[in-house]
Amino acid sequence: MKVAGGTVLAGSSCAYAVRFLIASGAHGAGVDDISARKWGMVVDLSQCPADCTACLDACREENNVAYHGDPRYDIHWIRKVRLEDESGTEGMGKSVVLLCNHCENPPCAQVCPVQATYKRDDGIVIVDHHRCIGCRYCMIACPYNARQFNFKDNEDWPNKDHPRRSHGVAEACNLCAHRLDEGLLPACVEACRNAGAGALTVGDMNDPDSDISRLIAGSAVKRLKEDLGTEPKVFYIGL
């Protein structure tokens, strides 16, 4: 798999390569593991310092996420917002990290007319940049404002191992699928840990002994807009 997928991984999303290999019958040990997993994330707001941007910076650098200095066109695979209680109660403010929820029933994938957005067998929702036609229907369908569109070419290209973002396609957080496939943590989670915060936890929700499963089982977790039935796989503690 590593040899066959290598060139594809360099220029395209590794997820698509894995899917292609599965379709081709080239099942390897790693491929079988993918369908057995279900990746999810827990965000513990109590562990997330308001002024820390380690996860945001790491994501931008790892994935060449475009930043133009214009909030109308900047891309944010992960972003932070400050929330205040509408009653105005002091001390009720929260800093919340927002990213693609990698929904179990992703509306973005349902509406994509070319199946460029799809859910991998391990639950990660991903965009094939080489197939997206840029219709932006996924952005309309996403109830979380998690999808963005490359309105401009990105001049910066910090991570040469991954393609520079070109204009004309939609994108969102892919949970660093390429890193997870190699047994590494997503860039944001790693940066969060390195910063000493530990607010982000990624893991296999199918494994009852994983950190994420224990956090979900043992804490009062919330998901965004649960009533929609999209089954988000990003869980919040302290929201």
Place this chain on the structure above:
Amino acid sequence: MDIKFDSIDGNSTAYRLAMASLAVAALAGLGATWYVIEKGLWVTGMTNRVPWGLQIVMAVYYIGLSAGSLVISGLYGVFGKQEYKPFARIAVYVAMLFLIAGLLSILTDQGRMDRVFVEPFVYFNLQSMFSINPILYIGHILICVVYLWALFTERRRLTRVVATTAFGWAFCVHSGTGAIFGFGARVLYESPLLPASFVAAAMASGTALMILVIVGLFRVTKRHVDDRLVLWLGRFLAVCILVVVYFLMVENAYRAYVVELREAAMYYLFGGFHSVLFWGGLMLIGCFIPMFILFYRRTGKKIRWVVIASCLVILGVLCERYVIVLPGLTHPAELFPGLTITESVIEEGIASYSISFLEVLQALGVLGIIGFLFGWGLKYLKLLPDEARYFRPSA
């Protein structure tokens, strides 16, 4: 009833001037589109919070305008009103052109136009309204081609079959277009009524356009058209407007009644520029004034007033298309009930959108292209009858 069809000479200065103007508009649109492709869509008025703009508004508007053929096909092909046969050719041709206009608008709105001709067909997604609709549009264009061929070759049985098929297909086209929005997860989009109200608005704008085309063309080319044929279309237009108003009332009353939708309803009805278009453009200019004109006995029976009402409806439905597409995008999704976002790196709350000059040029360019094709068709195809008489078919 034998009707003689003919083309126009197309040698007059007015014709040549009109064609030259349309060609200039088409070239301006092509230039604007080239610039957008080169620079990226950021040169339009769209942003990450408002990812659809004027091109999508115009696309659904053009597609709605093609419904005039639905009406004429229904009258002539389905309900057997033979007196509308003289308009069948021009109605189908205009419908085909506006469907092409819709597709062109959608095409020029894509981030990667180069992929539009292959990927949607290879990776067709049956669950996506954006996959289903182009099939409906292309299918309708093909039906129009067969329909025209049947009309030109006077194949009566085939004409009847194709007219009936086109009638049913057009319902799917306009319902499907409404479903792009109505089946969406946004507060101001989601509505099972939208496909139906889209059909009603499409029939209103399509009928209004047919009235203008018929009256305008017959007058300019000095052909006789019986007033009663146009007046009947005027009355039908009035009924269509009534249905549109009914749907709008139900939809907005529902939103205003349900507590969790009330804030969105207030934004839609009183929240800014789109509200001015809703009340002033759609309700007043597009519905109430035309209804008054068409239902009032003194004005409803005069061709001049029916033409004025038709112009107002066409303008009103353009506003309707705008208020379908834009407020649903500028209105924010509520991610945190009971909490307010006070700091963010993106536009939160009500988003802004303003139509850019390039988008206007693109829209005019599409009109220029189909206008040019319309003029070409008048000159080279036998689209116009020598006259259109009113008669009662024998029992």
